[in-house]
Each structure stands twice: as C-alpha cells, then as structure tokens.
Amino acid sequence: MNDIVRANAAGTSAGTGSVADPVADIALLLEGTYPYVRGGVSSWVHQIITGLPEIKFAVIFIGGERKMYGPAQYQFPPNVTHVETHYLLNQDKPLKPNARKGDRRAFSEMDELHAHMRQSSTMPVEKMTKAFSRLGSAGGISHEDFLYSEASWDYITRQYRERCTEPSFVAYFWAIRAMHAPLFVLADIAAGLPPVRAVHAISTGYAGLLGAMIRLRRNIPFVLTEHGIYTKERKIDLAQATWIQDHNDDVCNTLHDEMGYIRGLWIRFYEQIGRMAYAQASPIVSLYEGNRLRQIADGAAAEKTLVITNGIDLQRYRVAFEKRGEKIPPVLGLIGRVVPIKDIKTFIRTLRMLVNERPDAEGWIAGPEDEDPSYVNECKELAASLGLQDHVKFMGFQNVLEILPQLGLMVLTSISEALPLVVLEAFASGVPCIATDVGSCRELIEGNSEEDRALGAAGSVVFIADPEGTAKAALELLNDTARWHAAQQAGFERVKRYYDDKLMFSSYRNLYVKALDSVPDAAKPVKVA
Template sequence: MTVLIHKNKPADVTLLLEGTYPYVHGGVSSWVNQMICGLSHYTFSLVFIGSNPSQYGEMKYKIPDNVVHLEVHYLMEMKKDINSSKERKGHKGNAEAFQKIAQLHKGFREKKFPSAKALAGMLKVLGADKGGVSHEDFLYSEEAWEYILDSYKEFSTDPSFIDYFWTIRTMHAPIFVLDKIARNVPDSQFLHTISTGYAGFLGALISLKHNRKLLISEHGIYTKERKIDLFQADWITDHPDIFAGGGINSDIGYLRQLWVHFFEGLGRVAYESAESIISLYEGNRLRQLDGGADIKKTAVIPNGIQVERFLAARESRSTDIPMVVGLVGRVVSIKDIKTFIRAMHAVCSRIPEAEGWIVGPDSEDEDYANECKSLAVNMGLGDKIRFLGMQNVVEIFPQLGVNVLTSISEALPLVLLEGYASGVPAVATDVGACRELIFGSSQEDKLLGASGEVVPIANPDITAEAIIGLLTNSERWHKCQAVGIERVETFYREKMLFDEYNNIYQRMLEK
C-alpha cells in the first residue's frame, strides 16, 4: 500500500475505485472527478486498487482539495508480498470455515444466494487467523487441498487438474488482499463504490467489518464487461473440444465459465451488501436485477454535464458543416477504433475532402494502438486519419461535423452529451444508453426527435452510410444539431446529477 495523501481529517465518503481515477483517462474517471469537485461540501477518502504498477503511470488528474486521503493498492504486488512473507508450512486448516465457503460457492452455482445474515457469517471467515481461513490456510492447508480436489472431481469438466488448481489459486488470491485492505481502511461515514467486481467486494467487506453503509454506482455493468474480456482472453486454457457445437455464451470452456461465475459471485455479494444501487439508464438497471440486485434498492441517475462550458465552442462553429469526423475516446479495443478506420475508408471514397480524427490517449494498450495506426496506413488513409492524443475537447468539437462512437460496450457516454452541447450530431453503436441519447429516453424526450444515427456494432459499411448521410444533408444535419442541443440542455445538466447524489448522500449520512 502507498498512501499519497493523508490530511488527518475525517472523510464523509470513502470512494472505492478499481482501475480508474486518478490514474486512467476516460468517462468513469471524468465522472468521479466531476462528482468530487461538484460535491465540494463533502470530504472524500479515495481507495484505488489496480492490478500492478506497470499498467499505470502518473496520475492523470489534479486531486481536489476536499480529498483528505488517497491510498493506492496493487493486487498482484501485494499477492507477491503475501506469498514471500512466511515460510511455507503445511497444516490441517479449519474444516468448519471451509464448509462455510463451500456453502457460498454452492449458492453461486445454483443461483440460490444466501440471506444477508448468512452471507455475513460466510464472509467473516475470510482472512481470519483464528476460526477462519487465512491466506496461508488457503495456500498451504490440507483442508484447502481437499476442498479443491473434491470440487474438481465433482464439478470440473476440464481434463487438466493442474490448470484447474492454478485457476482456483489465481482467482482467489486477490480476495485475501482485499480482506487485508478492508481491515485497515481509514474511517468515514459511508462507502461509495463505482463498480462491483473487486471494488464492490471490497465495499462489502468494509461494510461488514466496520458497519458502514455501501452505495454502488455502476456505469457499465462490471460482470458484462468482464465476460467480454474473458471470452477474448488468451491466458485461459481451453480443452480443444470445448467449443464444438455452439456459441461462446453456451459452450465456452469450463475454466472460462469458472471465471465468469466468479465475477458474477462478486457482483452478487456487492449487491446484497449495498444500501442503494444506482445505474445510468434503465437498460443497465434491468441488468442489475438479472445479476441479483434487489429491485427496491435500484434507481437510475443519468450523467450530466456542465453545458455552459461548451457554449463558446457552439458559438464559434462555422455555419458550414465541417467535413471532419471525430472519435473522442481512448484507443483501446472496447472502443473498436478499427471499425471507425474502416468506416472512414468508405467515407473518404465518397467525400474526398473528409478527415477522421481520433482524439484520446493511445498509451493504455500500445499494441492495439499500433495496430490501428498500421491499419490506417495500409488502407491508404495515412493522410486522412489523424491520431491527436489527448486534447481539449472544447477546442476540438467546433471543428467536427459528426461525433462518432464505434464502441462494443458503453454505459452513458459523456462524450455524446459534450458533443451535443457543442452543436455536433452523433453516430453511435447500439450499446449502453446510446439509443436513448440519440432517440430519447422518456416520452417527452422522444418527442424531440433524433440527434443522430444508431448503427450496429462492428459494421463499418452502415457506420459510413450514417456518417455520409449527415455530412451531405444540410437540412437533416441542422435538425439533428438542434435536437441534440435541446436534449442535453433539458435532460442532462450537471446540476440535476449533483442534486440527485446530494440527496442520496444526505440519506446515507442520516442512516
């Protein structure tokens, strides 16, 4: 653990941040920074957890003055410390404690989740040196060996016990690290996690150990995003015959399924432990219910932006439609930059003066970024596609004719709202809340009309047609522009977001 800020002041809120603010640019990090600054009458303690330091560089944000504590944990680094801190000694282990863990796993498998009281009893055994299961117990005890062996014999369809054994070890190692963090976390009035996953599970542990209320705000649905990652992961060993006869949702390898169920289980624990569960739009609220969230705990609070920040950008626009197509976002695979590049090939063949600007950091996945740059050159777009890196979007948006998102997963992207406030129509894939942002959410919102086009994922031809349709039809473009401006000014102002969360924070403090 590294403590970077500690002001010896009590915090109202502990924010639990997994792989995001303040070390990563992006929509979630921008939202966290927006919330801390906008709710400046509260003090915040930040607990950042990441995998290992090599994946993160310097902080990308200036920490606001109302942050009184910031500590940083890298799960893989702490795992190494634990593995090397004690001499390896075999011992019996606590059979009763392992039985409680077995009951929790059984509930995950059978979709029969334990009651809050039973869950608390099961979680209490984690990390406990006496009467529980410590990390050393998990690694070296006879009970752990027997439990893993019995589980393999009863449930595993993968032929390799070695792969199964190390999967279980690797999967559960961070749990004991999180338990250690939970035991020593600084004091605050309540907890606010910005995802489920490891951060959500940490919130559940802190809530149990320190009797603090837990609030969950999910942008994307963590379990859904991990499924995408896991289906693509090449570090998971699959038996060669596993994929015969079906798609990835039904016939994935057993070890891959095990990882999926693990993250689903973490999500269930977080939902069960939470006081309130917030999503950005109705589609994600329904996914939360599918993931085990209690409907009485759930609510929808959409993102909001400071519209006034973009008024100068809107006013500085030319009356002509710029033949520049922009994608504002990180250069990572989930944003599907390659589909944007392929779409721009078709756009430029029809509109020779068109350009494609990719505006966002390319350091998060350098291999993917290099592949995208090579693709642009190989398609003859070396002078048409510009990788601009991080830029001030207030200066970029007035130069764009269309604001494009080709992502394969999104929540409620702020970049579309910022584009609307700057007077830029949108073309976006049919993911997350993009359809609601373009065609409207409520009945009142839908009556405004369309502020752009929705396209299928990974379809450069249809994406190109949507872009061309806007750039070459001035009447339609200006109609979409006007709708976007009215939509963001009516339904997505920053003050609405702050008012909603201020009310929730006050309720959490009262409880």
C-alpha cells in the same frame, strides 16, 4: 499488495484504524479508473467530487499490477481528504511456502457459501458476515492457509473431482488461485481502512466486493453505482481472452454455452461477486433504465435500484459551441480510449468507405493509447494498410474543448457503453452523433420519452461492427446541411433540458445525505463469535 497512502487532512495515515473521527464522509471505491486512468468513468468521479465540495471524500484505488499505471492524471480537489492506492497482483513480501494443517472448519463454512452461490440462492447474511470478517485472519482462512495448507489442498482437489469437466488439474488449480488471491488483498484493505461514514463503489467486481466486505465488517451504508454492467463487460473480455486455454479451440472467443470450463468458471466468478455486491448495497444506481433492468436480471433487488443519469456543465461547453464556424467540417471524431471495447477498427474501416465518396473526409482518434499498446499498433497498421495515412489521425489524449469545435460528427463504434459523457459533450458543443445501438446511445440520440423524442434525432444509430452502415449514416448527415443542423439543434436542446449536471449533483447530494443520516451512532466493525 502495494499500498501507497496520502495522509488525510488531519495528518493521519491510512491503515492505523486508530482514528476516532472519520477521515471522510464517503470512501469512493474505484477499480482501474480514477485518478490513474482517464476516461468517462474517471471524468465522472472527478466531476462528482468537485461538484459536491461540502462532502469529504476518501479515494480508494484498486489496480491490477503497479506497472499498468503511471502517475495520477487528475489533481485532487481540497475535499479529497484521504487517498489509498492498492495493487491486487503485487506482493511486497511474497509469502514463503510452509507446511500447515489449515482450519478445516473455516473451509467447510466456505464450502457452504459456495453452495449458495452455485444455486444462485440468497446468501444468509450471518454466513457472509462470518466469512468476510474472518477472511485473511485467525479464525478464518488466512492467505497462508489458502496457499499452503492441507485443508486447502483437500478442498481444491475434491472440488476438481466433483465439478471440473475437462481441463487438466494444473489449469484448474492455477485458475482457482488466480481468482481467490485478490480476495485476501481486499480483506486487508477492508480491515485497514480508517473510519469513514459510508462507502460508494463505482462498479461491482472487486470494488463492489470490497464495498460488501466493508459493509459486513463495519455496518455502514454501502452505495453502488454502475456505469456499464461490470459482469457483462467482463464476459466480453473473457470471451476474447487468449490467456485462457480452452479445451476446444473452435469455441474460443465466443459467449455461447459450449465455451471451456475454465472460461465459464471465470464468468461465474464475476457473476457471483456481482451478486454479493448487490446483496449488500443500497441503493443500487444505474445510468439508464436498460441497465437498471439488467441489474435486476443479474440479482439486484428491484426495490433498491434507481436511475440517475449523467450530466455535464453546459456553461463549460458554450465556448466550444461559439467557436464553431459556419461550414460543416468533414471530420469524424472518436474521443475515447484506444481499446478493443471501443472498436476503433470499425471506425477506421468506416473512414475507408467514407473517403471513397468524400475524399476530403478525416477521422480523428483522440484518446489515451497506453492501456493496450498491442491493440493501438494493430489499429495503426490497419489504417496504413487501407491507405488512410492522410485521413486518420491518432492524436492521443486531447483537451476536448479544443477538439469539439473542429468536428462535423462525433462517432462511437463501441461494442459496449453505458451513458457516454462524450455524447453529451458533443451535443453541448453543437456536434451531432453517430453511435452503435449499445447502452443508452439510442435514447441519447433519438430521445427517451414522448416529449424528448419530439425534439428530433440528434444523429443516427447504427449496428455494431458495421462500417458500411456507419459510413452511409455519416454521408447522409455531412451531405445534407438542413438535416445536420436539425440534428445539431435536437442534441443541444436535449442535453440542456435533461442532462444538466446540476440535476445529477442534486440527486447524488440527496442520496449521500440519506446514507449519512442512516449511519449508526457508533458504527464499529462487526464482531463475529
């Protein structure tokens, strides 16, 4: 782990645990997003912090490796009073191998916890409290015991013999190590976090598990918001992951039941840590009804779930709307990270088909290109191979307020979304949208209720990975002025009526007030006998 700490407003460094007064009201637990990576989730986090200036926030960032992240992309507002940065895969002081027996009682307790997980049964709170309060310390399983003890070796080899169906022991052994090593980093973060009144994780995964650990250790409120469904997105990533070697190459890169054991083991791991987060969090927030139902299907208690939609500052985008010219620009914009989940290649293929009918058409790809450089190169090579050098522009990160007035259509070809802010931004700027039928895109474009649907369609919904259908939808809007203006009006009215950020701020203000009012008078770490 590498822990970089910015002193809080009172001049106290993180990790001391000696501050009587909280360093913040809410600690935001952020995995791979704000403040180091731009994107919809990071924009939302910054929006929440700036929109609730009366709340003091601590920012706890969790990343993979330090080299994956550059400098901070956002300037912290004054109400950010504490910041920590942690890397799950970095070791400042690598542990040296040393022979040790290990605590077999602690491994036995872990075995019981794993048994509950495999049965997808409710995990007893006292067992979870005991496991996570002791993790990484004396009386539990220390990091050294996990890596080098006889008890750990015996446990792993027994699990391999009893449960593993096909890979070599070496593959199984290193998979188990890779899965569990970050948990000790999380345990250190939970133990060293200075006093806060509540925590708010913006995903399940490692951030959500950290929230569960803090909840169990300190008995303070834990709020969870999911933009996308973390476990679903990890399944997509893992199905395509080439670093996992399946025993049968024919089933690699699929999501069906015949995938290899190690790939399935990783998927089950993320499912289970998601269930742990759901078990400890309250409330559990999603951005739209479809994701709320998915959370329940994945193990969240229905009575703890609620929907709070995204919102935007309408006044901020009025300038973009007023800059629009009278003509409809034959420009398709894709604003987002250049990564596989955004399916940039389908956007490029869409342009190839569109240009055949509209030689004046252009496609602008405006978003960060540093997350997956190999994929960026593949996309640029595809554009060149299709003869689109003069029609597709890779623009990198841009100010959306400058880009939006120049677009005729906003296009999302993503294979997974939640409630994309960029669609709301486009609507507020007078740009109709074409989007794949993922997340809340259909209800954003077509409406969510009878009253909402009466406003009309603000664009078109298309199939995933369908460049022909996407190009056809673009042509129908670009070539029909009346239809385009009707879509523009529908989108503008929809965002004004249902997605004003004042509604979102009010909802989160009430949520935080309720959480903070429930904080025990003396919230202290839970003591486990």
